Amino acid sequence: MGHRCCTKQKVKRGLWSPEEDDKLLKHITAHGHGSWSSVPKLAGLQRCGKSCRLRWINYLRPDLKRGSFTAEEEQIIIDVHRILGNRWAQIAKHLPGRTDNEVKNFWNSCIKKKLLSQGLDPKTHNLLSLRQRASNKAACKHSQQSSFTVFNITSQARDTDNTMMMAAPVVTFPDNQTMVMQIPSSEPQNPNAAHAQNLNESTIHPYGSSLDTTIVSSSSIQLHGLGNMLYENPCIWDANAIVEAIEEPRAESLQPPQQDKEKICETGNDKFDTDASFEIEGGSFDLDLIESTLVSAAMCRDLSCTMDDFGWNF
DNA sequence: AAACGTTTCAACCGCCGCTGC
């Protein structure tokens, strides 16, 4: 069964030949596509209109960008997907020269696996449960060499009777490392950069206003009171502050264990009281993972409404 | 070199919303 529009006439299916591409390209270059349903006839093709449209959009369009996705593009996809979900066409609008189909394929073949290997649910971007993670063990094993879990959320609060209390997220960093984040300073200064320098005050802000880049020019920043921020502000971090790809040398290149055994953000009652200040020294750190994990652990709030609101702006 | 398994990605399928009649 073909499309309804294709049932009237015999149409060719499957891969496009160079000759067909040439016909379609010449026709649209000369006349535009007008009504897609009339294109096959006018262009001398035995294809249905939908097939022509798809071929043009996904392959023949002159403004298409070829080649593999860059780390920056990948980050944009992840960031926008976190907000919009599988709305590939919307996501693709943030990537000039990329098609929804391309983005979708890249997501399914690469990013999805990458997130799973990091213990993150590709649908929600939250941490997978231990059970879910166990079921993805194979995938993790496969890609462990190119990624690592930045930290784990565990529950270890107990009351005086030694009975388990409500899960209080405890953030344990790998190998008790000092957390490190690097922000480039070579970019042209964005007017927002000045106010963004102090992450505690300004860099973390509602996401939806814009996806335009906010360049943070400071080379070192400290995150104080992060927990309060997360609890008090139903916001999403500005992912554009994430500037270093995670492919940088990882745990082995970080500094040796520091004096602090663990950096712990723990909740008392309903409050996210933290002494955790993330030392920013040399090296790189994946803020995005922190975001995903902390948001999932600390913000037990339904962000979907906010997300939808943000979606309108795209 | 061959067989087999896995990944990639172009193309198709079917549904939905919009528009015009």
Added chain:
DNA sequence: AGCAGCGGCGGTTGAAACGTT
């Protein structure tokens, strides 16, 4: 209001390419 045609979209498929044994 109901219908048909159309464009657009997300999910799925399957052939080709690639990797492994």
